[in-house]
Amino acid sequence: MVALRLFWAEAGGLPAxxxxxxxxxxxxxxxxxxxxxxxxxxxxxERMVRxxxxxxxxxxxxxxxxxxxxxxxxxxxxxNDQDWVLKLTLxxxxxxxxxxxxxxxxxxxxxxxxxxxxxxxxSGVMVDFSRVPLTVNPLLAGIKSLSRxxxxxxxxxxxSALFEVIMSDSDGNLVEGTRTNLxxxxxxxxxxxxxxxxxxxxxxxxxxxxRLRQSGQAVxxxxxTVPDVLGSECQGLFLLNSVLGIVPVRTIAGHxxxxxxxxxxxxNPLELLE
Amino acid sequence: MVALRLFWAEAGGLPAxxxxxxxxxxxxxxxxxxxxxxxxxxxxxERMVRxxxxxxxxxxxxxxxxxxxxxxxxxxxxxNDQDWVLKLTLxxxxxxxxxxxxxxxxxxxxxxxxxxxxxxxxSGVMVDFSRVPLTVNPLLAGIKSLSRxxxxxxxxxxxSALFEVIMSDSDGNLVEGTRTNLxxxxxxxxxxxxxxxxxxxxxxxxxxxxRLRQSGQAVxxxxxTVPDVLGSECQGLFLLNSVLGIVPVRTIAGHxxxxxxxxxxxxNPLELLE
Numbered sequence: 001m002v003a004l005r006l007f008w009a010e011a012g013g014l015p016a017x018x019x020x021x022x023x024x025x026x027x028x029x030x031x032x033x034x035x036x037x038x039x040x041x042x043x044x045x046e047r048m049v050r051x052x053x054x055x056x057x058x059x060x061x062x063x064x065x066x067x068x069x070x071x072x073x074x075x076x077x078x079x080n081d082q083d084w085v086l087k088l089t090l091x092x093x094x095x096x097x098x099x100x101x102x103x104x105x106x107x108x109x110x111x112x113x114x115x116x117x118x119x120x121x122x123s124g125v126m127v128d129f130s131r132v133p134l135t136v137n138p139l140l141a142g143i144k145s146l147s148r149x150x151x152x153x154x155x156x157x158x159x160s161a162l163f164e165v166i167m168s169d170s171d172g173n174l175v176e177g178t179r180t181n182l183x184x185x186x187x188x189x190x191x192x193x194x195x196x197x198x199x200x201x202x203x204x205x206x207x208x209x210x211r212l213r214q215s216g217q218a219v220x221x222x223x224x225t226v227p228d229v230l231g232s233e234c235q236g237l238f239l240l241n242s243v244l245g246i247v248p249v250r251t252i253a254g255h256x257x258x259x260x261x262x263x264x265x266x267x268n269p270l271e272l273l274e
Numbered sequence: 275m276v277a278l279r280l281f282w283a284e285a286g287g288l289p290a291x292x293x294x295x296x297x298x299x300x301x302x303x304x305x306x307x308x309x310x311x312x313x314x315x316x317x318x319x320e321r322m323v324r325x326x327x328x329x330x331x332x333x334x335x336x337x338x339x340x341x342x343x344x345x346x347x348x349x350x351x352x353x354n355d356q357d358w359v360l361k362l363t364l365x366x367x368x369x370x371x372x373x374x375x376x377x378x379x380x381x382x383x384x385x386x387x388x389x390x391x392x393x394x395x396x397s398g399v400m401v402d403f404s405r406v407p408l409t410v411n412p413l414l415a416g417i418k419s420l421s422r423x424x425x426x427x428x429x430x431x432x433x434s435a436l437f438e439v440i441m442s443d444s445d446g447n448l449v450e451g452t453r454t455n456l457x458x459x460x461x462x463x464x465x466x467x468x469x470x471x472x473x474x475x476x477x478x479x480x481x482x483x484x485r486l487r488q489s490g491q492a493v494x495x496x497x498x499t500v501p502d503v504l505g506s507e508c509q510g511l512f513l514l515n516s517v518l519g520i521v522p523v524r525t526i527a528g529h530x531x532x533x534x535x536x537x538x539x540x541x542n543p544l545e546l547l548e
Contacts, residue, residue, distance in 0.1 A: 009290035010290075013295070016386060018287065022420065023422040024298030025426045097391065099422065099429035100452075101430050110290060132411075132413055135411045137406075146295065146296065149299055151373045152366075178374075
């Protein structure tokens with residue numbers, strides 16, 4: 001294991017030849033923090049370690065956990081009693097010959113803190129279908145990598161009124177928002193696109209699916225269609241993001257959806273601090 | 275037009291919150307230089323300006339041309355009489371709220387110089403088929419963006435013997451190498467995958483297609499199949515890269531291909547300096 005190189009964003013950026021900038025060759029996590037503790041922190045760290053391994057980037061959970069502790073000590077006071085967001089950007093490292101990664105490279109970790117984004121309207125948000133198609137490489141499915149230009153292009157469609165746009169695959173199935181996973185309630189069951197199709201497999205999605213199954217509810221991971229959402233059997237569409245929480249959709253592309261608070265009581269960030 | 279912010283790589287990297295690092299939200303060009311002049315320089319600049327416009331990044335050709343002149347003056351002596359490589363990394367800029375781009379953002383341009391990579395064996399190189407599938411978003415086709423993790427993963431398959439691996443789309447059609455476009459000779463015609471399917475539409479490819487057509491040769495832009503390459507009618511497969519030139523393939527996945535020098539005399543970097 002080559003020790004990672006730690007960079008605090010307030011002290012400057014990564015080296016000019018870092019591969020994260022050059023090729024999107026890395027990963028990131030954004031973690032909701034309350035004081036020095038993080039919501040679903042261990043799941044965030046586990047995802048980063050697992051996906052780093054998929055990319056051949058060598059980092060240990062212990063290294064990341066140590067950095068999170070340091071970040072908590074460093075930043076918590078700055079935000080007083082407000083929640084804040086910890087961002088970890090892990091890259092394969094600096095240099096190398098073109099695209100080809102050097103297996104001996106020391107990864108770089110950039111750490112930054114920022115205020116919480118504006119909260120979503122708990123009574124439901126307005127979303128639309130994105131005109132940007134989503135393409136997911138099977139080898140990279142679910143990985144929260146730094147190669148996110150599709151999400152940027154889709155997010156450019158967001159006006160001030162829209163909270164999110166929903167991206168579809170080439171078959172027209174709804175896959176995910178730019179920054180959220182999808183969960184639909186239909187016929188008293190839950191439906192979410194399977195993780196093998198996802199651009200980013202969110203930690204809140206995984207936690208919520210487990211929680212719903214533990215409580216005996218039926219959860220299906222299968223392609224989600226436009227008729228699923230717009231049809232009369234739809235009982236609600238929810239957007240999942242570990243920082244923003246579980247956000248009900250009130251209107252999609254001008255169609256009103258039923259909004260109920262069934263999930264609002266399930267996810268309580270304060271109970272998930274680690 | 276918001277003026278771009280210029281960064282020389284030798285003086286440090288981009289700001290910590292640059293969107294090129296955060297989301298692969300930008301573009302790059304690598305230009306073969308001889309002294310203060312660049313091979314196919316105007317095509318490189320035109321591609322960057324055109325693709326920046328597709329992404330909504332505001333930059334002018336004149337701004338880029340000025341930077342290239344400055345770079346030539348700054349770096350040419352360092353490489354004596356050796357050719358060198360000028361790299362321009364253009365990002366949407368620093369900051370913003372998540373993926374969503376701010377239309378008023380000033381782009382960042384990082385400029386670096388490096389020695390030429392090792393030349394390819396003019397008698398032909400050894401390549402293989404990549405196990406990494408290539409997925410091309412129709413909206414981003416051909417754009418030499420910073421979101422290049424697929425190419426990194428494919429390049430990880432390169433051993434010391436392999437010059438390149440060829441990536442295929444989900445239909446099994448051969449699309450391009452990690453850093454090269456493909457051109458096949460068959461039945462005395464030329465075949466290359468259409469630009470709408472390409473991850474990166476190379477400037478050498480475009481120049482070469484025009485040159486071949488000008489000389490009255492038949493050029494077809496259509497999907498390229500494995501049987502096209504391995505069949506007995508194949509008269510040669512060429513890899514195209516504006517820095518490395520036109521590289522004939524001698525062996526692909528253990529199959530010998532015919533190698534002739536038909537293209538070797540067409541591309542002379544010295545004649546294309548601007």
